[in-house]
Amino acid sequence: MPNICVTPFCPHEKYHLFLCELDDTTFIVDAGWQIEPLDTPQSANDKAARTSQRLDPVSTLSTVNWALIDFILISNYEQMALLPYITEYTEFSGPVYATEPTKSYGRCVLEEQMQFAYTTSSSASQKYLYSQRDIIAAMEKITDVRHNEIVSPMPFVQAYTRSSGYCIGGGNWTVEYKGHRTAFVSTSALACLHPQEYDPSCIAEAQAIVYCDVSDPQMQGNMDGENIQVTQRLNQLCSTAIATLKQRGRVMLVGEPYGVTQDILQAVIENSISLNLPLPQVVVVSPVGERALQYGNIMGEWLCESKQALLYLPEYPFLDKELRQKGHLHFVESLGDLARRHIPQGTWFVIASPRDTRTIEHFIRQWRLDAQTCSSADMAASTGMARFSILMHDDDVVAAQALVDRLAATAEMTYCPVPRRFTAQTVEQTLRGAGRAQHVLVPSHVYARLSTSHWEFALCEFSHLNATLVSLDTDRHLPLNIQRELADSMRAQHRQHSLVTGVLALAAGNIRLECEQLVKPPKAEVVVDVAKWTPEALAEELTANGLDAAADHPNVRVAVPGGTAVIRMDSEQWQVDCTSASAQWVVFDTLKRVLES
Incomplete structure (x- = not known):
């Protein structure tokens, strides 16, 4: 049973850097840090309040064995402040993944921060973490990805990003390992301005969810609506x-x-x-x-x-x-x-x-x-x-x-602050669509504000430099065919709830629930003449059933959350190639319904 350990390194409430250990795979999600001008004046009270935010990132990151880090995922251009230092001054040698706007805007942010640091302090060249050349070198090491594009940085590991709604190119990463998905919800926004809209499917698909940063309600006020x-x-x-x-x-x-x-x-x-x-x-x-x-x-x-x-x-x-x-x-x-x-x-x-x-x-x-x-x-x-x-x-x-x-x-x-980041209320709102979640991790400053009594998953908190370990259990949800049979049975009995007891049996690769409530007369065998189907007709029917399908003669290509599939339509026998087990389940189930109808 795989485990994932998440350790946050950045003490700031808005920026974050997570070290994640997934069995024998180790990766970084985001590289954010609060970079302040070197000559920013501070009062005595302000010094005490912001001591934790002025920690030296170099000494903090020196505790990481960068030679063992397999890859880095960047969510948006605000979470890149330490990336040039990591790629140029540590032993990290793996790939870095980000969207094209994140890479382009991130370079602007890094160059602007460095420029202001150099113009506000005569000793900035000795104090700043990296140079203009380091920024250029770091950008060249980033692999551009698009939303929903699946990358495989390691064997048995797949990752893809969905729109976060916060900024142009901003995304929330999902890491899939041996069929288990962990979603990292970075800085996100439900308020629709000019960036691409927030995509909630990253939460709906995941067994473990990590809310990387949540706005402090005391600072942002009430965020209803x-x-x-x-x-x-x-x-x-x-x-x-x-x-x-x-x-x-x-x-x-x-x-x-x-x-x-x-x-x-x-x-x-x-x-x-x-x-x-x-x-x-x-x-x-x-x-x-x-x-x-x-x-x-x-x-x-x-x-x-x-x-x-x-x-x-x-x-x-x-x-x-x-x-x-x-x-x-x-x-x-x-x-x-x-x-x-x-x-x-x-x-x-x-x-x-x-x-x-x-x-x-x-x-x-x-x-x-x-x-x-x-x-x-x-x-x-x-x-x-x-x-x-x-x-x-x-x-x-x-x-x-x-x-x-x-x-x-x-x-x-x-x-007049324009607060768009998630708050405790927004987290509760988005978690209503977390149908497969087993573990949810949130920052400690909002953990006490979340109600823990009515969730079916385990709610955990994380804080600066404290490791949180969760087990990625097998999916507790029943297969789709059993859910459908239970729903049909309750509908026939005019019930909204039903207590069902029986035995789960595995036969011919299919899981069946054997119980008296689901006893049905045997169906007549249906013979399907696959030769009558064309790629265009099949793609149209699959699309009507909720899949993203397109004809690519003589095949049909299908994209589903977490994977893709190719249906090779031979005149006598079809072959379905899927990139993941979850994609195989969805495609085969829909294809069966289409052919039987």
């Missing part, structure tokens, strides 16, 4: 920006040039056009801003359905291309680059990273001076630059609040 709350937060930020732009003021949005920032920018521009306001000059201050915004347009297949529909018109799913053509979109890498660029005066909409405190403080200082020199006539006519707004949406409340406190003395900031 994620879509409604996220929409309200975005509307609040957009309304504040529009109110300032109406008075010919200037707006700074503190956030990376990807993720929620794209949705806010889209909403502000669309509202400006609908209200016949002059388009603001959008200035993106970031060394990776131009690439990051372009990825949103060129990776349309990774977006939500409404954004993907624009690709068939054809239209660009975001407005940055239109802004660029009208001369209202400007990319500058730093303040020095901004000084050398000519950008028209007027209403500005500036996007700056929360790590780039120098740029934020520069604009606040400059805009305050402009407000002080603005005459009363200009203010009355709304032609001056007296008003400006600073907006922030980061859902990392601790880090965001530290920046708000730092800038509160110089400017009024509208901090």
Whole structure:
């Protein structure tokens, strides 16, 4: 009976790195870590509160025997901070798997973090974990995968990812070992913005489920109705920006040039056009801003359905291309680059990273001076630059609040976090679809908030550097044929519940339940003439029965959760090749029903 041991290494609530031991297979899920600017000031109280988050990742990871790590799975671009260090400065030599957007955006995140670290500290070259060359080398070692694509990094081990709904390319990994599936639910969101929608099948299929990070309810507040709350937060930020732009003021949005920032920018521009306001000059201050915004347009297949529909018109799913053509979109890498660029005066909409405190403080200082020199006539006519707004949406409340406190003395900031990550309530909601779960692991800070009385599975908690071991038992659910026979029997007796006792018997490879309630008259033998079937007709019938089937003359290819199958249609005898036992079960059961009907 296989066992899996999960050990979390990152102490931060939002980022994570899991060491997983599955019998003789050892792998890593995500490589996240909280990377802060090297000169970030700290108060005495703040030091005590954040000591655990400032642990040295090098000393923490030195306890891992990297030569024994077989492979690494990366869920999204926020969980890659330590990947270049692992691939370039440890003995790890296995494959790394991630989606194409995760790889592309992850490189932007890593380069931006390193750039800000080097510009904020003269000794950064001695303190930082890796170099630009290390980032490039790490990206070259990543194998691109698509959602639902099955990879086999080790014998008897298969892995695939499903959309997490959190960011472009973000996914939740499922690792299948000898027929047992373990799902790692990384940073996920039910609120539908521009990324591809959350796929719940990763939870429905798994025997063991690990919720890698769950938002602390005390920080995020009540999250009932994620879509409604996220929409309200975005509307609040957009309304504040529009109110300032109406008075010919200037707006700074503190956030990376990807993720929620794209949705806010889209909403502000669309509202400006609908209200016949002059388009603001959008200035993106970031060394990776131009690439990051372009990825949103060129990776349309990774977006939500409404954004993907624009690709068939054809239209660009975001407005940055239109802004660029009208001369209202400007990319500058730093303040020095901004000084050398000519950008028209007027209403500005500036996007700056929360790590780039120098740029934020520069604009606040400059805009305050402009407000002080603005005459009363200009203010009355709304032609001056007296008003400006600073907006922030980061859902990392601790880090965001530290920046708000730092800038509160110089400017009024509208901090409106857009919390999309799972909370305890969301975990309970998603677990209702966990029909095969036997073990569920959640972070310790939400374990006490989950009700443990009404679940059929074992609920466990994990915490920093504490190993959690669970046994992947055999599936406790009855085979589909027995479930169907029990349902038919209860339906015939007009019952919703029934107590059935009998003996399970194995005959000719089929499991049967022998009991009085299921005694039925023998059916007449059905003879199927397979020569009458065509690949197109069979694919159509399999699709009508819930499978993803397509004709590939003279075969039929079928994709099911956890595997694929090929039905080779010979004129006298068919052959079915399946990639996994679970796929074989589903395909054979459906094929039998189709042929008998």
